[in-house]
Amino acid sequence: MAGIVQRWEVLQAQAVERQRQTGQIRELQRQVKTLRQTLETLTDRANELTQADDIDNHQQLTRKLQEAKALQQEVLARKIEVSSINLAVHRYLTETGYSLAPLKDDVADLFRIWDEADRRMSSEVSRLEGVEATWKLWETQAEELTKALRQDEDTLKVLDAAIQTGSLTDNVTASVQGVARLLNDRRKTQPGKRLLLQHTKAQGSTLSLGTSGDECLSDSGTSGYESCSSEELSERERRLAHLRRLARDLEASLHPNSQAWAAICKTLSSAETELKGLQKHCRELVVRSAETLDQAKPSPQLRRRSWTKDSKVGRTSRRGNNIGGVSGRRGWMWRVVRAALPFQAALLLLFCVACLLEPNCCDHVNTLNLSLSPQLRYVHGPPPI
Helix, strand or coil: CHHHHHHHHHHHHHHHHHHHHHHHHHHHHHHHHHHHHHHHHHHHHHHHHHHCCCCCCHHHHHHHHHHHHHHHHHHHHHHHHHHHHHHHHHHHHHHHCCCCHHHHHHHHHHHHHHHHHHHHHHHHHHHHHHHHHHHHHHHHHHHHHHHHHHHHHHHHHHHHHHHHHCCCCHHHHHHHHHHHHHHCCCCCCCCCCEEEEECCCCCCCEEEEECCCHHHCCCCCCCCCCCCCHHHCCHHHHHHHHHHHHHHHHHCCCCCCCHHHHHHHHHHHHHHHHHHHHHHHHHHHHHHHHHHHHHHCCCHHHHHHHHHHHHHHHHHHHHHHCCCHHHHHHHHHHHHHHHHHHHHHHHHHHHHHHHHHCCCCHHHCCCHHHCCCCCCCCCCCCCCC
């Protein structure tokens, strides 16, 4: 009877232990299932955040970036729970010696889902940060270009006023030269497309203006300057082309009907129109300044006559000053050279005739090829036979 009771107690302990282990397995499965649902929810939120195209202004971009960073931190926080469940499952299987393949597969799926969510959120945060940096750069450069065009316009107004009042100075000419270089000049300008104005005043400054960039300007949209390289554009045109490239990068992230994209297109269009107007105005002012400078110069006939008179007076004075020793020495040397030339020619002719009539005998045969080989020679002639 005692043996039966003892065996009953052993079976009862084993049943309790098996019940406890079954409870642990159920608890682990419940934790795995709960964490899986949480990770799947985070993955769905990440998909919605990455696929949403609702950026209408800069405030929405900032808010979306903050949401993405918060979701990324939440995903990173779940990594600790995944690692804890993995450790608990591994310890339980080691202690009990069971081989629960479904539970192992569930833990592996947890790691896979977490990796996917973390990768997607990291890429989304990086993309939004790039969009924000590009947007800030676009706003900064657009503001700088607008200020530069305003300064160019003020400079052209000063030049226009100077031309109208007739007070065209070297400083004003230098100012319009700089504006022309910024608006129209190219690093590579074809021949025949360059207008060169020579300002023959005190400094003798030069004003040059290249052809306009109308052939490289687009009428609308953000795809202008595609057919022109950076070396074929002026400084202002290169800055406008860079703004277009930044806008094209933002186009993929902004909603096509958003206020932000409409403002970007409007800014580009107004800057392009203003640049065209300044280029046209600059060309007109350069032509007008050229006409003003031409009127201020003396006519070519008067300059030619004055130069002829000055040259004649100069030659007369030089002849009067040098009529003594210089002309006498130059005439004596010329007479000596003229008398010596016939004698030199006669001597050269005699030398050529002597060379042609000289007899060609054995004494003049070239024996240099035998000078290095051993030879038998007799000092006093050949021996008697």
